[in-house]
Amino acid sequence: MQNKHHSQRGSPYRSSGKNGQRRPAPPNIQRRRPNSNRPNGRQSGHNNGHNNDNGDLLFYIIIGLIAAIFISLVIIFSIVSTRISYRKPTDDTSGQPQITNGDDSTTTSDSSDTLPEDTTQAPKPKSTILQKTPDMGEEYIDRIVFLGDSTTNGMKRYQVLPGGRDTTQVWTPDGGTMTINESAKMKIVYPETGEEIYIHEAAARKKSDILVITLGHNFYSKVTDKEKIELYFKAEYKKLIGSIKEASPDTKIILQSIFPIVTSVYKHSKTISNEVINERNSWILDVAEEMNLYYLDTASYFKDENGDMIEKYTNGDGCHFNADGYRRELEYIRTHALPD
Amino acid sequence: MKKFYTSLLLLAIALMTLASCGGKTEIRDDVAVTALAEEVEKHIAGKSNLSPADDDYLMFGMDADLDKLGDYIVKTPESNSSIDEYGIFKAENEEQLEYIKKLIDDYIAYRIEVWDPRYLEQEKPKVEGAKSKVVGNYVVYVMLSASERDAALDAFEKLLTK
Numbered sequence: 044m045q046n047k048h049h050s051q052r053g054s055p056y057r058s059s060g061k062n063g064q065r066r067p068a069p070p071n072i073q074r075r076r077p078n079s080n081r082p083n084g085r086q087s088g089h090n091n092g093h094n095n096d097n098g099d100l101l102f103y104i105i106i107g108l109i110a111a112i113f114i115s116l117v118i119i120f121s122i123v124s125t126r127i128s129y130r131k132p133t134d135d136t137s138g139q140p141q142i143t144n145g146d147d148s149t150t151t152s153d154s155s156d157t158l159p160e161d162t163t164q165a166p167k168p169k170s171t172i173l174q175k176t177p178d179m180g181e182e183y184i185d186r187i188v189f190l191g192d193s194t195t196n197g198m199k200r201y202q203v204l205p206g207g208r209d210t211t212q213v214w215t216p217d218g219g220t221m222t223i224n225e226s227a228k229m230k231i232v233y234p235e236t237g238e239e240i241y242i243h244e245a246a247a248r249k250k251s252d253i254l255v256i257t258l259g260h261n262f263y264s265k266v267t268d269k270e271k272i273e274l275y276f277k278a279e280y281k282k283l284i285g286s287i288k289e290a291s292p293d294t295k296i297i298l299q300s301i302f303p304i305v306t307s308v309y310k311h312s313k314t315i316s317n318e319v320i321n322e323r324n325s326w327i328l329d330v331a332e333e334m335n336l337y338y339l340d341t342a343s344y345f346k347d348e349n350g351d352m353i354e355k356y357t358n359g360d361g362c363h364f365n366a367d368g369y370r371r372e373l374e375y376i377r378t379h380a381l382p383d
Numbered sequence: 384m385k386k387f388y389t390s391l392l393l394l395a396i397a398l399m400t401l402a403s404c405g406g407k408t409e410i411r412d413d414v415a416v417t418a419l420a421e422e423v424e425k426h427i428a429g430k431s432n433l434s435p436a437d438d439d440y441l442m443f444g445m446d447a448d449l450d451k452l453g454d455y456i457v458k459t460p461e462s463n464s465s466i467d468e469y470g471i472f473k474a475e476n477e478e479q480l481e482y483i484k485k486l487i488d489d490y491i492a493y494r495i496e497v498w499d500p501r502y503l504e505q506e507k508p509k510v511e512g513a514k515s516k517v518v519g520n521y522v523v524y525v526m527l528s529a530s531e532r533d534a535a536l537d538a539f540e541k542l543l544t545k
Contacts, residue, residue, distance in 0.1 A: 099386070106389050113396045218464030218503055224444055228434060230462045239462055261463075261502060265446040265493050275443035314497050 179380040191257035192221040201366040222261040227282035247290035257299040300342035303352040308361030410519035426534035433458040468526040
């Protein structure tokens, strides 16, 4: 029998041969594995369909596992991608916190809440609080520059000083208000030129005869310990005064009390009340005593029987003066003049 | 076809993984706070009005323990016509980082709480919109206009990320 070339299609095995026996593949014919993956999905033999389903399932399982691994890697990398690196802690060379006062002395504040030592200054005036004098007239007011916040800025608005709105006697920042916090580094609008310059620069330029400072309404301190608040308030005031004294040593500085408010009207601020104002005025008086300065107790001239601001002197907001209020302030200043 | 599309999907996932791993963001630890301040200030129009706050401000105004602040710079305004303010801190360790984060959050909340309505109403949005950001062991807070705030925070982050 001659060998015959069998077609390569189909399995070399037949499900059944003669007498049901498999016939071995003839030589020189390529064997094809069952269920070969041909693009057209052509099956050979009835077992290929079932085998293909299992193959697909296995394929999808493998694909799913690989996808899960990749997604896990993404998650892991995103978690570890934010690194925080540390330096070795340096030796703690810091000492107790120090507050620099305006007169080059320092006051130590530590966490044990001990009060700082009072710094005793040069011989104090007989009475720090300016006493009643005869009315010294407008000539006395002409010698004064007024430094302050919005309660001072209104002097321009109500034109109660020579020059009216353009008076050169009012020093306030561009926004018309000022905090005692960091006041030593603050700028004011220098009236003569309209420039914003540091307060100490203005003092050096002007060298005014008298400087009345009215600050303290605007002040914030996140510490809650009252002694620390007082320490900070006073320290800020002292730094400001120190910078002015250094720039213009001959200027006579007077610290004026901050003014009361009409409690029933002024309810906006959570931090200011007449009780707080009275407390701060006592601190301002302490600063005046410690730094050998004079103190104007103008607030007393504006209090009613309840300690509130006399409402008719305000502009309606319960805090700021109207024209009558400023005139009353100037009257008090004229009649409680420096003991020249 | 199903297998083709599935393979395609897997390839896409693989590529995305490689892209995310390859572009991994590293955070710098070698930037001085002054350099960061310089970068932040490029986005503050009123930067000439800012100067470093003294330590009393941090101790009392912010109720901060200076020993726990690491390296820092806080700038406050020189004229109260603006309340622009920012601070940048570089913590030395995790404990400091947590302390600074809480300090800043408490400080911003405090400033909002005690805001005096008599005081520069137009500046109030800066306080209310104040934000902080942590990148690595650096913390920044800004009290600026909304546009300056966002630009400053972005600049801060960009300088610290590779």
